[in-house]
Amino acid sequence: MQSILPEAIIIRTAWVFSEYGNNFVKTMLRLAKDRSELGIVGDQLGCPTYAGDIATAILSLIDKSAAGGIYHYCGDEQVTWAQFALAIFEQAEQQGKLAKQPKVNAITTADFPTPAKRPAYSVMSTAKIGQYTAASAWRQALSTVLARID
Secondary structure, eight states, rough: OTTOOOOOOEEEOOOEEEESOOOOHHHHHHHHHHHHHEEEEEOOOEEEEEHHHHHHHHHHHHTTTTEEEEEEOOOOSSEEEHHHHHHHHHHHHHHOSSSSEEEEEOOOEGGGGSOOOSSSSSOOOOOTGGSSSSBBOHHHHHHHHHHHOO
């Protein structure tokens, strides 16, 4: 793509969540209402990224006439899936979305086989895109998302 259209902007991201569609936040809330204990992968690291922040980052790149190339955009803090789940449950309980937080047991990737292979480390550097926009403040965004979910 870049060899054909060098001015193209490609944005790579990961661990996207939102108040819309199916995603980790909504799955965790659903499971937490039915179970008192959950096994969640604790040996994969990534940066949760709010979809609304991705949209804002794209607009910022356009508004500031960013050079073509590959940009990484993700959350401002790395966590494991288990740590992300704990943050979801804590904030959901504070907002009255959960009566009680389930117990989170960190499991290994091997203990939770999926058809798709997941990298153990999917943290991306946002240094290049950082000249145009800030990384996704995912904990703050999570609070907003939880407030918008019924």
